[in-house]
Amino acid sequence: MAYCPKCWYPITVQQECYCDLCGWFGDPREILAEPGREFNLTHTVIRTLELYRGACREEMVMEHLYGLGNATEKDLQHARILTRNLVHSLIEMFVKLKVRPNIPQETLFKLPSGFIPYPETWEKHYNSNEPCDMLIGPCTCGAFHRDDEEWVQTKLIEHQAVIV
Numbered sequence: 619m620a621y622c623p624k625c626w627y628p629i630t631v632q633q634e635c636y637c638d639l640c641g642w643f644g645d646p647r648e649i650l651a652e653p654g655r656e657f658n659l660t661h662t663v664i665r666t667l668e669l670y671r672g673a674c675r676e677e678m679v680m681e682h683l684y685g686l687g688n689a690t691e692k693d694l695q696h697a698r699i700l701t702r703n704l705v706h707s708l709i710e711m712f713v714k715l716k717v718r719p720n721i722p723q724e725t726l727f728k729l730p731s732g733f734i735p736y737p738e739t740w741e742k743h744y745n746s747n748e749p750c751d752m753l754i755g756p757c758t759c760g761a762f763h764r765d766d767e768e769w770v771q772t773k774l775i776e777h778q779a780v781i782v
């Protein structure tokens with residue numbers, strides 16, 4: 619089995635790999651042999667949205683059954699309350715992700731080139747033997763880092779950093 623490096627959804631290994639779930643597109647060398655275990659924001663958000671999708675489907679089925687006289691009003695209410703609660707949790711989650719209070723925010727400034735050097739005060743990140751010297755842009759590790767890379771996103775969240 620192979621898994622998407624971004625959202626851990628199973629994907630088929632081909633010359634060019636494509637993830638049906640999150641739309642990740644890339645080189646087969648980047649895919650994972652096992653789904654990750656650490657906290658993964660993309661994965662968490664996708665799983666939450668899937669849960670919500672399931673609840674919406676449930677509510678729709680319940681409306682249908684109620685229409686046919688095969689479910690009580692209480693059943694219908696129950697399904698509706700569940701979706702509504704989930705919506706509130708989702709909003710809360712997105713607001714928390716956006717605001718994340720109590721931690722001072724760090725601002726990272728883009729160079730005129732649009733690149734961002736790896737902040738010296740952060741614990742080093744290794745992609746190869748050399749620590750990365752770029753957060754966004756052409757790095758000593760040989761990669762060209764983008765801000766949608768999982769590790770970059772994780773670092774930004776950990777450090778409460780925003781890019782301007």
Ligand SMILES: [Zn+2]
Binds near residue numbers: 623626639640642
């Ligand atoms: Zn994916």
Ligand SMILES: [Zn+2]
Binds near residue numbers: 749750752758761763
């Ligand atoms: Zn690097």
